[in-house]
Amino acid sequence: MTEADDILTVAAGWRAAGEQVALATVTETWGSSPRPAGSQMAVTASGKMAGSVSGGCIEGAVADAARQTMASGVPQLLDFGVTNERAWEVGLACGGKVKVFVETLA
Numbered sequence: 333m334t335e336a337d338d339i340l341t342v343a344a345g346w347r348a349a350g351e352q353v354a355l356a357t358v359t360e361t362w363g364s365s366p367r368p369a370g371s372q373m374a375v376t377a378s379g380k381m382a383g384s385v386s387g388g389c390i391e392g393a394v395a396d397a398a399r400q401t402m403a404s405g406v407p408q409l410l411d412f413g414v415t416n417e418r419a420w421e422v423g424l425a426c427g428g429k430v431k432v433f434v435e436t437l438a
Contacts (some may be wrong), residue, residue: 339383343374343437352377353437354398358385362413364428374437377402385432386412397434407435 339355347353358371366386373383373391375398385394390412397408413429 339372339374342382346374346376346380347437351380352402354402354434355437356385356394356398356432356434358430359409359433360429360431362429365430366428367430373398375399375402386430390430390432394432394434397432401434402436405436407433409433 343353343355354375356373356375358365358367358369361367361369367384371383371385373381373385373394375381375395377399381391381395385391393412394410397410401408410432411429412432
């Protein structure tokens with residue numbers, strides 16, 4: 333079983349237990365990036381998290397976006413990097429770029 337399978341299994345279990353769940357997936361990286369494309373993180377409306385999209389440096393911002401996505405039902409494509417004004421704020425000062433797609437699980 334791969335790490336992605338593990339995250340999806342955890343997310344499916346939360347969903348089956350009645351939790352509202354969002355899934356964040358790294359879709360693209362450039363330069364110095366702690367996690368490769370395909371890395372995933374699951375987030376529940378109650379605050380549970382599993383997996384990683386960045387090794388911690390942007391995960392707070394991704395979790396916030398996941399909660400917004402669960403509330404609105406609208407998926408988001410997040411873009412973090414050296415050209416992003418929030419890069420220093422969320423801790424991606426390593427010179428890389430990461431795109432993360434956030435969607436709810438039905």
